[in-house]
Amino acid sequence: MEMRVTGKRLGGASVRTAVKQEAPAGKPASGGKAQQDRLELSRQAARYLAEQVSRMAEQIAQIGRPDEEGQQSGGSSMWDSFQEELDVMDKCNRISSSISSGDRVPPEDLRYLKKHDIHAYLLALATRKPKEDPKDKESVLSEEDLAQEEEASSVRAAPVSMDSGSVE
DSSP states (O other): OEEEEEOTTTTSOEEEEEOOOOOOTTSOOGGGSOOOOEEEEEHHHHHHHHHHHHHHHHHHHHHHSBOTTSSBOSHHHHHHHHHHHHHHHHHHHHHHHHHHTTOBOOHHHHHHHHHHOHHHHHHHHHTOOOOSSOOBOOOOSOHHHHHHHHHHHHHHHSOOOOOOOOOO
């Protein structure tokens, strides 16, 4: 592999590193020449990449450290958001599988699936298998989920009043 940092605009000095790669014993090198990867960077680009690497290393180091209040910075809140998203995906998956199998699903579950994963909702309706005697499924949603959905719908339904003030 050949790496070269060129500084033609900044003074003309160039650094060149070459590593020879030997051909495997069973295969001769093509054309008598070893195949190499090449990368050329200007000094400015090399400095920029070095700065990016150091910034990313600092950010990674910050994730596990406790902040001023003693709480884990970054990692725990990210973990919580991933857990919540996974919980939503699991509920949507269970609701859509019930719909696809032809069972009856409570209307609040349908609204939840439609709100959180419209593609899964449409796919479940499209792949629904009709049953002669469909089962009535219980709601997958907890009381907390139902309360959050009710709160969200009441916020959307609240009337908005606009004050028309006079401009002087």
